[in-house]
Amino acid sequence: MLVVVGSRHDIGACEVVRRWEREGAALLSCEDLSAPGWHYSPPDRRVSRAVVHGRIVRERDIRGVLVRRPWLLPEELTHIAPADREFVAAEMSAFLLAWLSQSSCPVLNRPRGTSLCGPNWRPQQWALAAASVGLQVEPTRWQVPADAKTSVRKTPKQNRRLTEATIVSTRCLGDVNDDQAAGAKRLAAKAGVALLAVWFAPCKGGSRFVAANPMPSLKDPHIADAVCEYLLAN
Numbered sequence: 001m002l003v004v005v006g007s008r009h010d011i012g013a014c015e016v017v018r019r020w021e022r023e024g025a026a027l028l029s030c031e032d033l034s035a036p037g038w039h040y041s042p043p044d045r046r047v048s049r050a051v052v053h054g055r056i057v058r059e060r061d062i063r064g065v066l067v068r069r070p071w072l073l074p075e076e077l078t079h080i081a082p083a084d085r086e087f088v089a090a091e092m093s094a095f096l097l098a099w100l101s102q103s104s105c106p107v108l109n110r111p112r113g114t115s116l117c118g119p120n121w122r123p124q125q126w127a128l129a130a131a132s133v134g135l136q137v138e139p140t141r142w143q144v145p146a147d148a149k150t151s152v153r154k155t156p157k158q159n160r161r162l163t164e165a166t167i168v169s170t171r172c173l174g175d176v177n178d179d180q181a182a183g184a185k186r187l188a189a190k191a192g193v194a195l196l197a198v199w200f201a202p203c204k205g206g207s208r209f210v211a212a213n214p215m216p217s218l219k220d221p222h223i224a225d226a227v228c229e230y231l232l233a234n
Contacts, residue, residue: 005096
């Protein structure tokens with residue numbers, strides 16, 4: 001079976017589960033994490049059990065996991081007493097981080113730091129990583145008002161159409177040229193992820209990096225199928 005770790009309120013995650021129905025795909029939601037039946041045994045994965053869509057499954061029967069959330073939010077835990085939600089959300093996130101990190105099956109994307117799905121980098125960190133692998137980066141200005149606690153991102157106004165490259169392991173999908181595909185692959189390797197969306201803006205003589213996301217949209221059936229194939233083939 002294939003497992004999609006996400007929220008039942010996430011339309012995109014639910015659509016992927018329906019698309020992969022033939023492969024026995026199911027959604028692992030926060031409600032499952034508080035259901036009885038879990039048995040986490042890193043030394044002997046053969047006895048490990050998980051609860052997926054309300055059903056207890058053997059971990060060895062899970063062929064692949066797609067992660068569609070960076071963490072759990074207390075607001076989601078409507079089945080938990082309000083006073084306990086923040087603590088329970090933190091505990092669930094910590095458990096998922098351990099479970100996904102140690103899983104023997106393919107996971108897209110594995111946790112990095114405190115994020116459940118790849119690195120939880122800020123735009124500046126993605127831009128720095130892109131520059132470090134040889135990509136031109138779209139100029140961005142950040143303003144911090146004297147009386148504000150957060151900065152405001154200012155990007156040049158443009159009517160240019162962005163180009164999206166989606167990396168799935170060694171494949172690059174999207175209407176991109178060879179240089180953009182190669183750059184997107186280098187950025188994915190730098191971030192330590194096998195699934196990544198990268199956006200480029202055209203500029204004189206080529207293109208510039210704009211943004212990246214380790215949880216790309218899977219509305220395009222070609223991308224969804226490529227992800228499914230990767231999870232089942234490994």
